Amino acid sequence: MTAAPSSWVVEHAGLIRKGGRVLDLACGGGRHAVWLAAQGYLVDAVDRDPEAIAAMQGIANINADIADLETGNWPATDQRYDVVCDDAHDGIYDGIIVSRYLFRPLLSVLPSMLKPDGVLIYETFMVGNERYGRPSNPDYLLRPDELKSVYAPLLEIRAFEQGEVEEPVPAVMQRICAVKSHDSR
Numbered sequence: 001m002t003a004a005p006s007s008w009v010v011e012h013a014g015l016i017r018k019g020g021r022v023l024d025l026a027c028g029g030g031r032h033a034v035w036l037a038a039q040g041y042l043v044d045a046v047d048r049d050p051e052a053i054a055a056m057q058g059i060a061n062i063n064a065d066i067a068d069l070e071t072g073n074w075p076a077t078d079q080r081y082d083v084v085c086d087d088a089h090d091g092i093y094d095g096i097i098v099s100r101y102l103f104r105p106l107l108s109v110l111p112s113m114l115k116p117d118g119v120l121i122y123e124t125f126m127v128g129n130e131r132y133g134r135p136s137n138p139d140y141l142l143r144p145d146e147l148k149s150v151y152a153p154l155l156e157i158r159a160f161e162q163g164e165v166e167e168p169v170p171a172v173m174q175r176i177c178a179v180k181s182h183d184s185r
Helices: 007-015 031-038 050-056 146-151
Strands: 021-025 042-047 062-066 093-099 114-125 156-165 171-179
Touching: 007 031, 007 093, 007 114, 007 156, 007 171, 021 031, 031 042, 031 062, 031 093, 042 050, 050 062, 146 156, 146 171
Parallel strands: 021 042, 021 093, 042 062, 093 114
Antiparallel strands: 114 171, 156 171
């Protein structure tokens, strides 16, 4: 049984087109992929952990693939996740979910992977989390307002928050929900 999905993801997932294609990036144990698939979305779940991916094989509406996003070996299959579209209006995803993962080189690529009206729901740890444990390395912690700074020029910000959270465990997080408009480039 997978853990419950993030309240941030649940709150904003309704913005994604019903039955749309969603990328769960660095999906881990699949808590979001499984939940989204149960809601009727077609989910591409990607992670470098073979055991996590194996656990999702055969679940309806989930295409699970092993990929190490940080080595450039993405995708590991013929799926075209790393598409940087020639036409900014021709992304392949109705939604992208990223939770508790940061690899800065991917931040600017994600908007090009969204279709018009596609939704990016992103949450991860930020500076200050080191007092609660891992991650504590600044390379894996967002700076204040970092997601807003990256995405405000590229997407329409629908919701943004940062600071301490208590659930599911105490942490310092930054969260954004943003939509690609038809005019986004």
